[in-house]
Amino acid sequence: MKILAIESSCDETAASVVENGRKVMSNVVASQVPEHKIYGGVVPEIASRRHAEAISGVVEKALSDAELTLDDIDAVAVTYAPGLIGALLVGVNYAKGLSYGRKLPLIPVHHLRSHIAANYITHQELKPPFFCLVVSGGNTMMVEVKDYTDFKIIGRTRDDAAGEALDKAARTMGIPYPGGLNMDKLAKDGDNTAFRFPTPKVENCPYDFSFSGLKTSVINTIHNAEQKGTEINKADLGASFMKAVSNCLCKNTEKAMLDLGHKTLVLAGGVSANSVLRNDITELCKKHKWKLYLPELSLCGDNAAMVGSQGYYEYLSGNVADLELNAYAGMSIE
Numbered sequence: 265m266k267i268l269a270i271e272s273s274c275d276e277t278a279a280s281v282v283e284n285g286r287k288v289m290s291n292v293v294a295s296q297v298p299e300h301k302i303y304g305g306v307v308p309e310i311a312s313r314r315h316a317e318a319i320s321g322v323v324e325k326a327l328s329d330a331e332l333t334l335d336d337i338d339a340v341a342v343t344y345a346p347g348l349i350g351a352l353l354v355g356v357n358y359a360k361g362l363s364y365g366r367k368l369p370l371i372p373v374h375h376l377r378s379h380i381a382a383n384y385i386t387h388q389e390l391k392p393p394f395f396c397l398v399v400s401g402g403n404t405m406m407v408e409v410k411d412y413t414d415f416k417i418i419g420r421t422r423d424d425a426a427g428e429a430l431d432k433a434a435r436t437m438g439i440p441y442p443g444g445l446n447m448d449k450l451a452k453d454g455d456n457t458a459f460r461f462p463t464p465k466v467e468n469c470p471y472d473f474s475f476s477g478l479k480t481s482v483i484n485t486i487h488n489a490e491q492k493g494t495e496i497n498k499a500d501l502g503a504s505f506m507k508a509v510s511n512c513l514c515k516n517t518e519k520a521m522l523d524l525g526h527k528t529l530v531l532a533g534g535v536s537a538n539s540v541l542r543n544d545i546t547e548l549c550k551k552h553k554w555k556l557y558l559p560e561l562s563l564c565g566d567n568a569a570m571v572g573s574q575g576y577y578e579y580l581s582g583n584v585a586d587l588e589l590n591a592y593a594g595m596s597i598e
């Protein structure tokens with residue numbers, strides 16, 4: 265079954281053709297990074313407009329890269345939640361048009377479910393059940409993936425997502441957008457013990473995260489230095505902050521996996537590209553002899569191949585929408 269998948273939840277317009285959920289026949293991503301860079305972050309209205317301009321060309325390229333036409337496509341999958349509402353609507357409406365015009369099944373895909381599915385492409389042998397740490401720009405959570413379309417949230421952030429904290433810290437440090445990625449590059453040789461940060465805990469909820477205090481702490485460190493006129497070593501500060509974020513993620517993951525008896529960990533979401541987190545999670549899994557699956561770097565960020573993969577399993581479980589399908593800014597992965 266060949267699925268044409270569309271993703272437009274944030275600042276990448278993406279389309280892909282995926283066969284039987286695992287074989288990527290094409291994967292086209294049009295990034296809006298240069299456009300948003302001058303504002304230091306994603307401007308939702310600009311994102312929607314650029315998606316509307318780019319989507320036809322991106323879908324056409326996905327088909328031509330796969331050496332296929334719409335006649336060869338069996339279904340259309342689209343990210344419909346969560347994300348920027350105006351951005352999501354562009355993809356959803358385009359997919360609805362294709363579905364109606366070509367009489368193709370329309371498959372709604374949850375964005376975070378698709379981030380997890382990026383691992384089904386990287387690791388062809390991977391099958392649920394497994395434990396998953398999802399760390400993206402807008403969400404941070406731990407979930408039990410009981411089956412391809414059956415998820416149970418074990419813990420989640422009570423405030424900022426880890427990616428959001430990294431991006432805001434980077435912006436305050438004067439690191440250009442996309443902050444998380446550029447901080448990772450800049451801090452490669454930084455001393456991660458140079459600055460001390462708290463390890464926030466959520467009282468009585470050992471599996472939940474809180475990153476806003478950590479974010480405020482790094483911002484205060486920068487402002488204090490500015491007021492005193494002292495120079496901060498950005499590589500050291502970035503390395504120390506990334507280590508603090510990674511420590512929080514690893515600590516809760518370790519506790520939850522031990523408590524719940526899991527032995528297979530999957531990492532997902534844009535922040536899974538982070539070198540510190542990849543390293544620390546690898547060490548954690550080595551320590552406990554757990555099996556670890558990391559998504560390949562090219563599939564960590566937003567893309568449509570992961571939507572095509574998850575879309576296949578949604579279709580198999582009967583999750584098909586009609587033309588009433590809407591987009592939603594927020595929606596539980598469950």
Ligand code: KG4
Pocket residue numbers: 274375379399400401402403426427428430431442443444445446448533534535537538539564565566
């Ligand atoms: O999953 P994603 O592409 O978007 C959402 O679905 O939210 O994640 C984007 C997030 C941003 O916060 C970005 O700064 C972060 O992933 N990111 C990174 C790295 N690459 C992307 N954060 C830390 N280190 C990286 N190498």
